Amino acid sequence: MRLPISRLGLGLLLPLVAMWPAAAADVEAGKADFKKCALCHTTEAGKNKIGPSLFGIxxxxxxxxxxxxxxxxxxNFDHTWDAATLDTYLTDPRATVPQTKMIFPGIKDEKERQDIIAYLETLK
Incomplete structure (x- = not known):
């Protein structure tokens, strides 16, 4: 049996779905996921490794x-790091900043990126 969905009903439902909040970022998961970043980056102010310190990024x-x-x-990448810029960069660093020294291929999983960004936002 098929339930009829009227265009009116669908028109009322779609905006509600669009407003539904995405899964909240998990700082603790981001801290755990950051371990792959920690091979090249530190979270300590003033201490760099192969990559720069990400404290206060x-x-x-x-x-x-x-x-x-x-x-x-x-x-020459004329941007300030915010959640949106970090998300784009972490998805594909070399596409975002061609000729960057960062050889990391990127993080394709959106939830993992959001968790890492949430963790980076705590580093102040």
Whole structure:
């Protein structure tokens, strides 16, 4: 048996679905997921590894950590790191900043990226 769905009913339902909140980011899961980032990055202020320290990254201009040798591409990436920019970059670093030194292929799983970004937002 098929239940009829009127166009009116569907028209009322779709906006509600669009407003439904996405799964909340999990800071603790992000901290655990960050372990793969920790191979090259530290969360300690003023300490760099192969990659720059990610302490205070949210709100910071890209390519601006002192005493880190960025690629020209990253130095010229005229953005401030926020959740949206981090999400784009973490999805595919080389597509976002061609010629970046970061060789990491990216994180395809959206939930994992959101969790890591939520964790990065706590590093202040």
């Amino acid at each position: 949210v709100g910071r201009k890209a390519g601006s950590v002192e005493n880190f040798n960025y690629s020209e591409a990253m130095k």
